[in-house]
Amino acid sequence: MDFTERSTRVYRTKQLYTKEELELRESRCVHEQPAFCAAVCPLKLDAREFARLCSEGDFASARAMLERITPFPLILACGCEAPCASACRLGELPGGEGLDFPALERAAMRLGAPRSGRGLLKFRKKKSAAVFGAELFTLAAAAELARKSYPTTFFVAESCAEELISRCAPFLPEADVLAEAERLCGMDMDVRYSCDLSPELFASLSGNYDLLCVSRDFLLELDASAEPDPVTLLCPSPGVLSRPSGERGVLGALYDARRAGVSADRMAQGMDPATLRGEEGPVVSRLHTDLSSAVPSRRTGEPRGGYDSAAARAEASRCIQCECVECLRGCAYLRHYGKFPRILTREIYNNAGIIMGDHMMNKALNSCALCGQCSVVCPNGYDMAEICLSARENMVATGKMSLAVHEFALYDQIFSNTEGFLARPQPGHDRCRYLFFPGCQAAAIAPEVVARAYSDLCARLEGGVAIMLGCCGAISRWAGRTELSAETDSQLRSALDELGNPEIIAACPTCAVTLGGLSPGGVRGIWDVLLELGLPASASHAGASASLHDACGARGDARTQGAVREIVRRLGFELTENGWSGDRAPCCGYGGLVSYANPEVASELARSCLDGPPDRPQITYCMACRDRLAREGAQSVHILELVYGVQAAQTPGISEKRRNRLLLKQTLLRDIWGEDLKNEPLGFRLDITGEARALMEQRMILDTDVAAVMRAYRESGEAVLDADSGLLSARLRLGNVTFWVKFTEDSEGYTVHRVYSHRMTVETR
Amino acid sequence: MPDDKNYYEIDPQGKLSCRKCGVPLVKGDAVFGYLDNAFPVQLPVCPKCGFVYVPEELAMGKVLSVEKVLEDK
Ligand code: SF4
Ligand code: SF4
Ligand code: SF4
Ligand SMILES: [Zn+2]
Numbered sequence: 001m002d003f004t005e006r007s008t009r010v011y012r013t014k015q016l017y018t019k020e021e022l023e024l025r026e027s028r029c030v031h032e033q034p035a036f037c038a039a040v041c042p043l044k045l046d047a048r049e050f051a052r053l054c055s056e057g058d059f060a061s062a063r064a065m066l067e068r069i070t071p072f073p074l075i076l077a078c079g080c081e082a083p084c085a086s087a088c089r090l091g092e093l094p095g096g097e098g099l100d101f102p103a104l105e106r107a108a109m110r111l112g113a114p115r116s117g118r119g120l121l122k123f124r125k126k127k128s129a130a131v132f133g134a135e136l137f138t139l140a141a142a143a144e145l146a147r148k149s150y151p152t153t154f155f156v157a158e159s160c161a162e163e164l165i166s167r168c169a170p171f172l173p174e175a176d177v178l179a180e181a182e183r184l185c186g187m188d189m190d191v192r193y194s195c196d197l198s199p200e201l202f203a204s205l206s207g208n209y210d211l212l213c214v215s216r217d218f219l220l221e222l223d224a225s226a227e228p229d230p231v232t233l234l235c236p237s238p239g240v241l242s243r244p245s246g247e248r249g250v251l252g253a254l255y256d257a258r259r260a261g262v263s264a265d266r267m268a269q270g271m272d273p274a275t276l277r278g279e280e281g282p283v284v285s286r287l288h289t290d291l292s293s294a295v296p297s298r299r300t301g302e303p304r305g306g307y308d309s310a311a312a313r314a315e316a317s318r319c320i321q322c323e324c325v326e327c328l329r330g331c332a333y334l335r336h337y338g339k340f341p342r343i344l345t346r347e348i349y350n351n352a353g354i355i356m357g358d359h360m361m362n363k364a365l366n367s368c369a370l371c372g373q374c375s376v377v378c379p380n381g382y383d384m385a386e387i388c389l390s391a392r393e394n395m396v397a398t399g400k401m402s403l404a405v406h407e408f409a410l411y412d413q414i415f416s417n418t419e420g421f422l423a424r425p426q427p428g429h430d431r432c433r434y435l436f437f438p439g440c441q442a443a444a445i446a447p448e449v450v451a452r453a454y455s456d457l458c459a460r461l462e463g464g465v466a467i468m469l470g471c472c473g474a475i476s477r478w479a480g481r482t483e484l485s486a487e488t489d490s491q492l493r494s495a496l497d498e499l500g501n502p503e504i505i506a507a508c509p510t511c512a513v514t515l516g517g518l519s520p521g522g523v524r525g526i527w528d529v530l531l532e533l534g535l536p537a538s539a540s541h542a543g544a545s546a547s548l549h550d551a552c553g554a555r556g557d558a559r560t561q562g563a564v565r566e567i568v569r570r571l572g573f574e575l576t577e578n579g580w581s582g583d584r585a586p587c588c589g590y591g592g593l594v595s596y597a598n599p600e601v602a603s604e605l606a607r608s609c610l611d612g613p614p615d616r617p618q619i620t621y622c623m624a625c626r627d628r629l630a631r632e633g634a635q636s637v638h639i640l641e642l643v644y645g646v647q648a649a650q651t652p653g654i655s656e657k658r659r660n661r662l663l664l665k666q667t668l669l670r671d672i673w674g675e676d677l678k679n680e681p682l683g684f685r686l687d688i689t690g691e692a693r694a695l696m697e698q699r700m701i702l703d704t705d706v707a708a709v710m711r712a713y714r715e716s717g718e719a720v721l722d723a724d725s726g727l728l729s730a731r732l733r734l735g736n737v738t739f740w741v742k743f744t745e746d747s748e749g750y751t752v753h754r755v756y757s758h759r760m761t762v763e764t765r
Numbered sequence: 766m767p768d769d770k771n772y773y774e775i776d777p778q779g780k781l782s783c784r785k786c787g788v789p790l791v792k793g794d795a796v797f798g799y800l801d802n803a804f805p806v807q808l809p810v811c812p813k814c815g816f817v818y819v820p821e822e823l824a825m826g827k828v829l830s831v832e833k834v835l836e837d838k
Contacts (some may be wrong), residue, residue, distance in 0.1 A: 358838065728784055760797045760832060764793060
């Protein structure tokens with residue numbers, strides 16, 4: 001199969017998800033849910049943020065938050081029943097106490113300077129309001145209406161502001177009564193003191209106002225059987241807003257006043273007060289907070305005069321700022337982009353809908369390792385892998401996915417399954433009971449280990465062991481190239497069929513998963529087989545401590561994780577485990593082809609897997625993990641290297657990985673089946689300098705690409721000579737890439753000094 | 766890349782020559798193409814055989830960055 005470049009002038013899109021499918025995914029993330037303390041507050045004080053401001057000593061901002069949610073913050077601070085404090089998660093810890101919000105609110109009001117200035121000049125509204133009778137609800141409601149710029153008149157029996165405040169908030173200390181009275185006097189409100197509140201007064205005045213609000217006592221005087229609506233607080237028969245029956249405390253009164261204000265707005269616009277009210281009152285938070293490392297603590301006692309700044313900061317600092325960050329803690333990819341899955345999902349969804357223009361999220365959705373860690377560590381199983389993979393498939397299907405990102409890897413899969421492919425029964429068996437599938441990375445990185453493992457399996461298993469060298473198809477799956485996946489599936493399926501559908505013994509957890517759906521004979525990990533047979537004599541017995549990196553292919557596979565640990569134990573290692581092993585293990589950066597799409601993220605992922613001092617061996621059971629961790633400086637070793645007593649080369653380059661696969665195939669064919677595959681000799685000297693070699697790795701240019709350019713040069717003689725450097729430059733278009741080689745020549749051949757490539761075509765005009 | 770003048774400064778010294786034809790390369794009209802987009806440019810070209818030279822700095826610089834922009838389209 002060959003890949004041809006797409007056209008950016010074909011305008012096609014396919015919706016990634018329906019609205020419901022998108023919401024179903026997004027709703028799993030609770031990151032933006034309110035903290036528990038904030039959720040229960042009917043006035044919607046963001047208590048977590050309030051605590052944060054107090055802990056930083058920013059009492060002015062904390063005070064401003066209180067002044068925003070209620071017109072009388074001191075009344076709130078002294079009288080609130082504080083459901084936030086009871087809901088605080090700190091109270092759940094054994095011996096712990098929830099944060100003392102009322103004490104902090106009092107401190108914020110005392111320690112925080114008031115914000116100066118009246119804010120924007122507000123135009124008074126056309127509709128006017130009248131409020132009758134003093135109680136906490138009417139006091140606050142009058143203030144809410146005045147704050148909303150309705151010209152408001154408040155008729156009360158009390159003779160002055162202090163008496164009015166004391167009457168409405170009898171629990172308030174003297175000093176606070178004076179302060180709130182002063183606040184009342186500063187409001188843009190006409191308070192008529194010493195009124196004779198009677199139904200007659202109401203009858204004579206009510207016609208002058210558009211919005212009417214009365215105290216509960218006064219309501220009963222007007223109409224003993226009246227009962228306001230529990231949501232809108234509207235009592236239709238006298239046409240007033242008033243409190244429903246039942247005692248709901250200070251917080252309840254302030255909340256009712258706010259609700260009355262919302263109703264007043266609707267009524268002023270001539271609307272039904274029950275419509276468009278938005279979310280009101282306390283909510284149930286679905287937030288998840290990891291309390292496992294929270295230390296129980298008790299309240300800072302509030303002295304008679306209230307907290308000083310240090311005490312308030314100390315109390316507020318007990319807050320652990322509840323939030324869910326489980327996925328970011330685990331995943332370096334999410335940390336790199338600094339986005340929570342819900343946001344990423346929305347952006348990836350929108351990205352798929354772009355018909356013309358830049359697909360800004362392509363790189364991000366290609367940088368997920370598709371490793372599934374998030375779906376394990378997220379309390380709600382958020383599955384970014386599924387989202388990124390379906391997005392890749394969508395982009396490929398609509399011609400919006402760049403081939404350049406994954407082309408090298410895709411041709412690597414094709415190489416493994418053509419030139420590098422081998423499927424043979426064990427000599428002497430037409431059909432075999434088993435088939436050894438080492439996986440493309442094992443063959444590329446540790447061919448010697450594969451050869452030893454195969455001969456061990458042949459020697460110790462009955463019924464014949466076939467071998468298949470190739471790629472399981474994970475690469476095309478990860479790239480979202482379903483066509484190549486289907487082609488690979490059918491190639492492997494028919495090869496398996498020819499060998500009698502043996503049971504596959506896989507040496508790679510990812511291969512085991514990928515081949516699971518293909519093989520009628522079933523799939524097992526080689527670790528299972530080795531545990532059954534016992535370790536071979538070659539196994540080393542180390543007696544050292546080591547850490548183990550679990551492969552993402554084995555996520556959710558307790559059997560494999562357990563078998564590997566047992567082998568490691570039998571090899572004599574003492575394992576140290578941190579909290580990120582087993583199903584919670586991060587990905588090494590090979591998964592999902594991140595290392596091709598975003599080497600930086602791949603390296604961050606690999607570094608996040610490093611565990612323990614650099615000289616302590618880190619054992620892996622996936623050859624790609626071994627390679628990626630070694631590149632970040634770990635003493636990583638594949639478990640089969642230990643079992644078979646061979647050490648593979650450290651971090652082979654891209655060309656060596658291909659050569660290793662070919663060499664393995666040739667060696668097996670020669671040693672086991674007596675077939676000699678002759679290598680076509682190059683026929684000329686081709687030396688590659690260290691500088692050129694490094695460029696080839698970085699620019700993903702293979703030895704075979706360079707050799708092809710030189711062969712073409714020998715035929716055509718076409719090259720450019722640069723007189724300054726003395727270097728010749730020759731080029732060749734191979735597939736979708738033009739390769740350039742800068743070289744010097746002598747009678748025997750060539751020395752390559754630099755290489756580069758471009759995907760653009762170039763023609764004369 | 767519509768403005769091909771800023772795109773690549775052709776070295777005027779004539780230090781580049783065609784190995785096959787043995788003549789210096791000259792400034793010539795060429796066109797880059799990628800994903801169905803075309804960009805006219807001037808590049809060093811052999812006046813005899815038409816060999817178009819894409820220098821490394823150009824390939825790994827401007828050409829690569831334009832490729833990347835188009836790849837996200
Ligand atoms: S783990 Fe991440 S995705 Fe899951 S709820 Fe928490 S923040 Fe959201
Ligand atoms: S710890 Fe802080 S954020 Fe969490 S519930 Fe308590 S006060 Fe709110
Ligand atoms: S890299 Fe793994 S853990 Fe991170 S988002 Fe992707 S699948 Fe989830
Ligand atoms: Zn020429």
